[in-house]
Amino acid sequence: MRIGLGYDIHKLVPDRELIIGGVSIPYHLGEEAHSDGDVLIHAIIDSLYGALALGDIGTHYPPSDLKWKNISSLLLLKDCHSKITQNGYSIVNLDCTIILENPKLKPYNLEIRKKLAEILNINIDQISIKGKTKEGVDATGENRSIEAHSIVLLINTIKN
Numbered sequence: 001m002r003i004g005l006g007y008d009i010h011k012l013v014p015d016r017e018l019i020i021g022g023v024s025i026p027y028h029l030g031e032e033a034h035s036d037g038d039v040l041i042h043a044i045i046d047s048l049y050g051a052l053a054l055g056d057i058g059t060h061y062p063p064s065d066l067k068w069k070n071i072s073s074l075l076l077l078k079d080c081h082s083k084i085t086q087n088g089y090s091i092v093n094l095d096c097t098i099i100l101e102n103p104k105l106k107p108y109n110l111e112i113r114k115k116l117a118e119i120l121n122i123n124i125d126q127i128s129i130k131g132k133t134k135e136g137v138d139a140t141g142e143n144r145s146i147e148a149h150s151i152v153l154l155i156n157t158i159k160n
Contacts, residue, residue, distance in 0.1 A: 004051025021112030105131035
């Protein structure tokens with residue numbers, strides 16, 4: 001078994017779509033980023049690569065490479081998941097926290113979990129998504145940024 005921890009943060013800016021876990025959420029601000037800025041998927045990718053000591057999202061999809069410009073983070077997650085399975089591992093469970101003052105994420109929780117379960121080829125009950133606020137503290141609490149944390153447990157599926 002291997003455990004990985006991921007984290008990401010992005011500024012919130014006008015004229016960008018707010019995408020969390022592959023789901024477009026109606027809001028007047030979105031993530032500023034080289035890709036689509038999906039902070040949750042970026043944290044998940046970091047936790048998956050981290051569990052196997054394979055670097056981080058920037059190692060595999062550097063912002064200096066124009067081929068990743070405005071790419072859907074779902075495509076990055078599919079690629080990452082493929083590398084994890086090629087290394088003989090599968091996901092036992094995924095636990096994530098999204099930190100954002102507004103909008104409230106509860107109405108989108110199930111849709112986000114379904115989307116992630118589909119991409120990661122796991123059951124929805126293997127995924128936990130929680131939304132939290134920072135109670136007005138720091139840039140995230142002032143609704144100027146969004147953060148996400150992810151922890152994943154992987155199991156080796158190769159029989160020796």
